[in-house]
Amino acid sequence: MSTTTRTDAKPFVPAPRRPVPARPPAVPSTAGGRVRSVLLALVTRTVAVAALLALWETAPRLGLVDRTFLPPLSEVVQAWWELLADGQLATHLEASLVRSLSGFGLAVAVAVPLGLLIGWYRPVADLLNPLLEVFRNTAALALLPVFVLILGIGETSKISIVFYACTWPILLNTISAVRNVDPTLLKLAKSMDLPAPRLFQKVILPATVPTVFTGIRMAGSFSILILVAAEMVGAKAGLGFLINSSQFNFAIPDMYAGIITISAIGVGFNLLLVSLERRFTAWRLPSSS
Incomplete structure (x- = not known):
């Protein structure tokens, strides 16, 4: 029986394997990152x-x-807690905050409008600049005896010295902010025929807010530092009085407790001003890094 060989059969070719897609790398969760x-x-x-x-x-x-x-920090913390428990710290803290915030608030209320006025109107600047140059170079602590002699050793002299010290950084930064407004913005606003009050409201004020807040933050730190020195002269309460009396009585842990309290107030006050600045400058676009 004869066998026939098929010559038309195609050779067997295995099917190509499909490539297995690579597993994407694990991406860390956004919350975890x-x-x-x-x-x-x-x-x-x-x-x-x-x-x-x-x-x-x-x-x-x-x-x-x-x-x-x-003394070790633990002893200072213990002294701070004892001052807080018997009410002494609250009394001194309240006295200092009232004086500091009163002088600081008056400085903001006076220096910001005055700085805007001096920076915007050249005749007012020409009139007041010589006087500003005299007082801006006079240290507040150098005038402390003058304030005490004229206003006495009561609350008025302490609030006044804080007001004087806080006025200058706010005033000078406000003047600089108004004078350094982008000229392009002013030209664009003037090309739209905006009246002067609207130009001031829509262009000048928003552009000056960051620099003005820089001066306000500087004044906030000055309000604490100057007050401590003022309370060391003729005061019966306040953190400066606490530090001074603790030094004379050689209650060193109490002295450091007062210093720590002042530092904590300064940090907290600065954080509050920073949050206010961010709120008032929320319109600014974040800088790309």
Whole structure:
């Protein structure tokens, strides 16, 4: 029986394999990445302060400094808590805040409108500039005896010296802000035939807000620093009085407790002003980094 071979059969070719798509790399969750970035920022901002506090606690205990003049931080915290518990700290804190905020508030209410007026109207600037140059170079603490002699050792002299010290950074920054408004914005506004009041409201005021707040933040720190010096002269209450009397009575932990309280007030006041600045400048576009 004869077999026949088929010559027309096609050779077997295996089907090509389909490429397996590569698995995309795992993308970290947005929430997890945000939490890590927040924690990293928190650690970065607090590591220096934590190191300083740790050094303050350990240096006196190790004998690196005399603990009579620099007690450990734990003793200072204990003294601060005792002052808070018996009401002394609240009394001194209330007296200082009333004086500081009164002088600071008066300075903002007077210096901002005056700075806008001087920066916008050249005749007013020419009239007041010589007087401003005289007083801006006179330190507030140098005039403290003058304020005490004229206004006495009561509340008026202390609020007045705070008002004087806070006025200059606000006033000078406001004047500079008005004079440094972008000329292009002014030309565009004038080309639209805006009247002077509308030009001032729509262009000048928004453009000056960031620089004005810089002066306000500087004045906020001055209101605390100058007040402490003023309360060391003839005061019966206040954080400056607490620090001064604790030094004379050699209550060193109480003295440092007062210093820490002043630092905490300054930091908190600055954070409050920063939040207000962000609120009033929310219209600004964030800078791309």
